[in-house]
Amino acid sequence: MAAVQDKSGRLAEIVEKVRALGPTLRDRALDAERAGRLSDQTIADIDATGAFNIGSPAEYGGDELSVRQQLDVVSEVAKWDGSCGWCVWVAASTNWIPAGSGARVVEEVYGPQWVGPRVAGSSHFPASRGRARRTEGGWIISGGPWTFGSDSLWAPYTNLGCITDEADGKRLLAVQVPIGELRFLDDWQVAGMRGTGSVSLMLPSDELFVPDYRVVDFSDIAGMTIDNGLAGSLWQAPSLGWAFSLMGGMSIGIAQGALDRFLDRSAGRPIRGTTYKDQLQAPLTHLMLAEVHSKIRSATLMAQANAAETDRLGELAAAGTPADPEYMQNFSARVLVETAYVAKWCAEAIELLQRNSGSTAIMESESIQRAWRDARVITLHGALNLEALSENYGRLMAGIQPHNFAGITTLDRFAPAALKKAG
Structure with missing residues (x-):
């Protein structure tokens, strides 16, 4: 097992660079929406922060941060612009696909110099x-x-x-x-x-x-059955834990950005239909903010816990003592349904902020309405069907195998052979 390196300094450096770039990403968001894509300049600027390198292998100059550390980067990028956060999430969370394809594909993907994902x-x-x-x-x-x-x-x-x-x-x-x-x-x-x-x-x-x-x-x-020549425990981490813990980071970042924007624009703003001259002085605002905080905080703790557990499972596998299939199946089902709840809670938090932001918050130039739409799109992702994921995890809780289906989020590959027949 490769020694786990302390990369907290590198994480702090990347996050600080993203934070410095953040206002520029927010200012460019409307133009990117109208163009239907980020500009090449934005891709180059994000690349310069190191955000596209967080999940790349160390053997090829990548930062190879832990999943828990990658989560912080995705959240910080998404705080400034959801579309940028999405692109960084994809760049980090799909690294397991070439890594699982063998050493020759790994060399081809990571060997050359490249700007962007x-x-x-x-x-x-x-x-x-x-x-x-x-x-x-x-x-x-x-x-x-x-x-x-x-x-x-x-x-x-x-x-x-x-x-x-x-x-x-x-x-x-x-x-x-x-x-x-x-x-x-x-x-x-x-x-x-x-x-x-x-x-x-x-x-x-x-x-x-x-x-x-x-x-x-x-x-x-x-199943990570092909040798890729990579030594780090990240490459033994469960793919669903990696991909979907980070996906939760998108929702969290967007919600935090919307909250920051709400607090900034609400100072000194009157509430129509009341005598309040400053929205931030109104008890109804305080009650709403506490609910928003609780939703974002709950989502954050859940995503962080899943990311940390993903890292732990990768370290166990790299040490030659992987978790048993039944645990892996339960964890994978759990991280899926919990990510769906992370997306739901963050979208609900933003809707509260949007509803309390007045009619000017529907303007194209207002980042709160963009956060509102972006967060809802995450809840509609094909892998985050809350009801289906809830049923599958509930079946496991009740001692019944989940639905057996093909695709990237299938759970049957983890099931102990003795349990598969029960599905």
Whole structure:
């Protein structure tokens, strides 16, 4: 097991640089919304803070911060602009995909110098329209479009989900494709997170040859069965814990930014229909602020605990003493449903702030209304179906296996063999 290094100094340095850049990110947010993407200058500026490097391997010059430390960076970026936070979250939380694809892909992704996120992912759900068939030396992929390609506009590689249907049945493959072999659609017209540029992707022609080493069974990536040559315990951390603990950081950062903005704009502002001349002096404001605090605080503690547990589980696995499958299944189910609650509580907190901000808070230039929309988009993410996640975790609590389904958030891969038949 590689020694765990104290990187608190590096974390503080990155957070301080993000904080200094923050007002600029906030000022650029409206232009990014109207353009449907962050500017290349914004990507370069975020890269200069180190935020895109927090989950990259140390062997290739990456900071390889712990998941708990990465959470703080994602939250700080999202506090200033949700779309920037989303792009940093994707950049950090998808590193496990190339890392799980083997040493050659790792070298290809992290070896060269690059400004911006290193890898993106798209359509790793059962509904993937991508198809793959074997050919000499590799695979032919076809189909599309691959939707919700966050970070794909800037990353050197995007990992596409493709379905192959061979003699052993349908399988989900992860296919690493260079940016120059992709075509981007102008279809990101959405209610929130508009600046992320999470466009759909197509191939330049009907089919594309991809060499064999860039095509990996998704179950091998999720199970971390392929040697990648990386020594740190981060690469043994559970992928769902990594991805979704950090996702909670987005919601937390956006909510904290909205709260900061509310306090700033409310000083000296009268409340219509009352005799209060200063909103911050009104008891009704104090009651609302306490509720907002409690929602954000609860969300923060939950996300922090899940991130810390993700790190602990990675360290156990790296030491050769991994947690048992039943615990891993329960943890993965729990981190999913708790992240859905983090998103819910933060969105509710922002709605309270929005409702108490007056009619001027609907202006395009007002960051509170953007936070309101961005936070709601997180709650609608395909992996954060609160009711479905609640049922799955509740089934586990009741001693019943969760639903068995294909895709990135499947839980059956962790289940002890004796329990799988009960699902």
